[in-house]
Amino acid sequence: MILQSTICKATKNSHFIWFERLLYRHLRGIYTFAKYGISTGKLEGINNKIKTERRKGYGYPDDEYFFLRLMELSRKAS
Known part of the structure; x- marks a missing residue:
C-alpha cells in the first residue's frame, strides 16, 4: 500500500493525489x-x-422510559 501511495504522489496528478488521500483516510x-x-x-x-x-x-x-422506548423501537421491523 505504501508503494501505491508513493506512486500516486510521484505522478503529480491531482486526481491520483486526491485518490491516495481518500484511501489513506x-x-x-x-x-x-x-x-x-x-x-x-x-x-x-x-x-x-x-x-x-x-x-x-x-x-x-425519566431515563427508564426512554430506554423502554428504545427497546420497543429495536423490536420493530424497519
Whole structure:
C-alpha cells in the first residue's frame, strides 16, 4: 500500500493525489472490512434511530422510559 501511495504522489496528478488521500483516510475501515467482513452501517443506523427518537420525545419523564422506548423501537421491523 505504501508503494501505491508513493506512486500516486510521484505522478503529480491531482486526481491520483486526491485518490491516495481518500484511501489513506479510509484505510482502517477498508482493512477492518477485509479482515472481518462487517461494516459500521448497521451501527450508524441504530444511532440514527436513537437520535430521532430522542428528538421526537422532547423530554421523557425519566431515563427508564426512554430506554423502554428504545427497546420497543429495536423490536420493530424497519
